[in-house]
Amino acid sequence: MRAVRRGLRRAAERARRFAAVGLSGDSLVAVPASGQVLYRLVWRVPARERDFMSQMEKGRPPHKDSPAIYWTGVSMFRERSQAVSRASGKGSAVAQVTLRPEEGFHLAKTLNEGHYTVWGLPGRLLANCTIV
């Protein structure tokens, strides 16, 4: 119940901030990367370019319950443990990705706690990752 209230407070605060600049409450703001470090599951080691392809780039269908813009980016997490907790146990590993500003990456805080959607060329994301 406390978590629900906290979520509602956050949503209300976000809506207020968006409204202040003329945006609707469900707006998504993607910002240029500035050196953030995030974590992503990779299917095997060494990681491949495919590990950094979006659902769209993998030829997977978009999901009707999510904005299409999520389909064009990849999921990453603020903490390694958040990525690990979603691993399937089939030999997957975790990559630490440094989102260097010069690479043209963008990111937005989306969905649940610690979840980010990241946009960037898969080859460049791969080049900026380390298995941890």
Add this chain to the structure above:
Amino acid sequence: MAYELLDVENGDVLASYSTLEEARTSLITWVGKHPRTADHTAIAVVDASGHAVDTIPASAVRETGSSGREQ
């Protein structure tokens, strides 16, 4: 808790729901429409800190009855 429809290949979150029932219904519809996704789609039960405390593979979610997990 939040209930994510998860692509376990790389941890991509396809959609997020506030109840297990919504997530279960969504997964059944999704896999029914796109059968090839069945082997890499699951429901992740996510706590307030953003950690998945349980994952339920599509193979464990049936058309009728519960997924076997308490909501």
